[in-house]
Amino acid sequence: xxxxxxxxxxxxxxxxxKDGLPAGVALNAAAHLALGLREKAQSCPxxxxxxxxxxxxxxxxxxxxxxxxxxxxxxxxxxxxxRTKATPDDGLDYYGVALFGPRVVVDPLTRRLSLxx
Numbered sequence: 001x002x003x004x005x006x007x008x009x010x011x012x013x014x015x016x017x018k019d020g021l022p023a024g025v026a027l028n029a030a031a032h033l034a035l036g037l038r039e040k041a042q043s044c045p046x047x048x049x050x051x052x053x054x055x056x057x058x059x060x061x062x063x064x065x066x067x068x069x070x071x072x073x074x075x076x077x078x079x080x081x082x083r084t085k086a087t088p089d090d091g092l093d094y095y096g097v098a099l100f101g102p103r104v105v106v107d108p109l110t111r112r113l114s115l116x117x
Contacts, residue, residue: 011050012101014100016097034072073110074115
C-alpha cells in the first residue's frame with residue numbers, strides 16, 4: 001500500500017504507558033505496542049493508508065524509510081487495569097495501550113494523561 005502524498009493531520013498515533021515504568025521497560029513496551037498496532041491495522045487497509053509512512057532523503061541521496069509522517073505521542077497515566085489478575089481471563093499487568101485513529105476520537109480518551117518523561 002502506498003502512503004498518501006500528504007499526511008492527514010486529523011489522525012494520530014498515541015501510546016499510553018503505565019506510570020512509573022523504568023525507562024528501558026517503557027521504551028520496550030512502546031515499541032512493541034506500536035509494532036503490534038501496525039500489524040493489527042493490516043486487516044484494515046484504509047487505516048494503513050491513513051498511517052502515512054514516508055521516506056526521508058539525506059544530503060547524499062540516501063533514503064531512510066519508513067518514517068511516520070504523523071507524530072507518535074507517548075503518554076503516561078495510572079494503570080486502569082490493576083485488578084485484572086483477579087479476573088479469569090486477565091492475569092496480566094498491562095504496561096500500556098496503543099491507539100491510532102481520528103483526533104476527534106483519540107483526544108478525549110487521552111486528554112487527562114501526561115506526556116511521558
